[in-house]
Amino acid sequence: MPQTSAGLISRAFAVYAKDLRLELRSRYGLNTLLMFSITTLAVVSYSLGQSGLSPKLLSAIFWIIMFFSSIAGLAQVFIREEEAGTSLALRLTADPNAVYLGKLFFNLTLLFIMMVIITPLFFIFMDVPVDNVLLFALMVLLAVIALCAATTLVAAIIARAAVKGTLFAVVAFPIIVVPLMVLVGGGAKVFSGGSIGDVSSELQLLVAYSGVMVTASILLFKYVWQE
Amino acid sequence: MHKLSVTGLAKRFGPRKVFSDISFELQTGQSLAVVGPNGSGKTTLLLTALNRYHPTRGEVVFYRANIRLDEDEVRSCTFLVAPYLYLYDDLTAEENLKFFATVAGRSVTGKGIDSLLARVGLERRGMDLVRAYSSGMKQRLKYALALLNEPEFLFLDEPTANLDEDGRQIVSRIIDEYRQKSVVVIATNEREEYDFASDICRLDQ
Numbered sequence: 001m002p003q004t005s006a007g008l009i010s011r012a013f014a015v016y017a018k019d020l021r022l023e024l025r026s027r028y029g030l031n032t033l034l035m036f037s038i039t040t041l042a043v044v045s046y047s048l049g050q051s052g053l054s055p056k057l058l059s060a061i062f063w064i065i066m067f068f069s070s071i072a073g074l075a076q077v078f079i080r081e082e083e084a085g086t087s088l089a090l091r092l093t094a095d096p097n098a099v100y101l102g103k104l105f106f107n108l109t110l111l112f113i114m115m116v117i118i119t120p121l122f123f124i125f126m127d128v129p130v131d132n133v134l135l136f137a138l139m140v141l142l143a144v145i146a147l148c149a150a151t152t153l154v155a156a157i158i159a160r161a162a163v164k165g166t167l168f169a170v171v172a173f174p175i176i177v178v179p180l181m182v183l184v185g186g187g188a189k190v191f192s193g194g195s196i197g198d199v200s201s202e203l204q205l206l207v208a209y210s211g212v213m214v215t216a217s218i219l220l221f222k223y224v225w226q227e
Numbered sequence: 228m229h230k231l232s233v234t235g236l237a238k239r240f241g242p243r244k245v246f247s248d249i250s251f252e253l254q255t256g257q258s259l260a261v262v263g264p265n266g267s268g269k270t271t272l273l274l275t276a277l278n279r280y281h282p283t284r285g286e287v288v289f290y291r292a293n294i295r296l297d298e299d300e301v302r303s304c305t306f307l308v309a310p311y312l313y314l315y316d317d318l319t320a321e322e323n324l325k326f327f328a329t330v331a332g333r334s335v336t337g338k339g340i341d342s343l344l345a346r347v348g349l350e351r352r353g354m355d356l357v358r359a360y361s362s363g364m365k366q367r368l369k370y371a372l373a374l375l376n377e378p379e380f381l382f383l384d385e386p387t388a389n390l391d392e393d394g395r396q397i398v399s400r401i402i403d404e405y406r407q408k409s410v411v412v413i414a415t416n417e418r419e420e421y422d423f424a425s426d427i428c429r430l431d432q
Binding site: 010011014015018021022025026084085086088089090091092093094095098226 | 277278279299302305306307311312313314315316317318322326327329330331332376
């Protein structure tokens with residue numbers, strides 16, 4: 001068959017489309033994310049009640065649920081390849097950068113869908129007053145990018161370990177604690193009625209963090225993936 | 228003209244030596260059978276040659292027209308068929324072929340896929356999920372993938388594993404074809420598969 005000049009993006013898109021197709025047929029990753037986050041949200045809402053919580057506490061609850069839900073689901077993108085034994089075929093045929101970018105976009109899609117479902121539920125369950133919905137939506141979008149940027153490389157690292165789930169949380173936590181603290185602080189400001197000026201430093205930090213993590217991951221992934 | 232040059236190759240996993248001091252050179256039209264008892268390191272040798280393991284010592288170099296190929300070029304001109312190479316069970320055969328063609332930078336049409344599947348005796352099964360395939364059919368599909376990639380260096384581990392008589396004949400024809408135009412390395416324990424190769428590399432336990 002003739003070779004094409006298919007670039008990195010089209011190869012990455014092939015990996016993304018393949019993962020999306022497999023996910024639509026099994027719904028394993030999305031179900032894991034949604035099951036964990038909805039269950040946690042329901043338990044927290046039932047335990048703490050709907051009112052009287054400070055903005056900082058509300059923000060901490062929201063981002064902790066998001067963090068642990070992403071821990072539960074995002075590693076699947078590489079674990080599935082290892083457990084099915086398909087990683088060898090992928091390693092032998094695909095450009096490592098295309099694999100990383102395809103998996104990153106897949107995780108972004110998965111987490112974005114989860115956020116779209118969970119965020120309104122959080123507002124309803126916890127009766128959160130938010131004056132600036134668009135600002136919070138922007139923060140959620142940047143959080144999705146930061147969480148995926150940090151966790152996709154870690155998922156590749158732990159995929160071949162024996163105790164994947166535990167190891168993923170342990171390895172991911174030190175990397176993700178920085179954006180997590182920023183998100184808790186920024187979320188509290190938004191829940192207190194803050195404007196974009198009040199959270200601009202948090203938003204800038206999330207953008208910079210994501211940029212650094214994606215760049216570092218692209219540089220390092222080849223070495224993580226090859227052996 | 229393509230050339231595979233293996234020089235002083237050795238591999239250890241921790242304190243355990245798998246093989247040591249393996250050297251050979253193969254050019255287009257030459258083929259090698261790597262033989263030896265179970266656990267002698269045949270599969271490890273193939274995977275080390277394919278850069279899946281770092282050698283403890285020695286080196287593996289691929290050449291095209293006497294020019295040393297880099298890692299990306301090696302990936303695009305090599306292919307492995309082995310029982311431990313798994314395709315996506317939840318994709319159809321066609322989807323698997325299209326996916327691996329795209330990530331390898333190759334274009335393939337529907338007719339091309341039909342023709343490949345027909346060559347390995349899987350005509351009219353292209354729309355079935357690979358999950359529904361028998362182990363022999365999965366092995367045939369891997370050969371379709373090999374044909375799709377048109378490798379200049381073809382690595383085969385237990386090439387006729389899981390195949391029926393018809394499947395063995397198909398594989399025999401494919402290996403015959405690739406022995407003429409590529410470098411073929413076969414790891415096997417089956418005496419009849421030695422005949423596929425022009426040279427033998429014997430590994431001892």
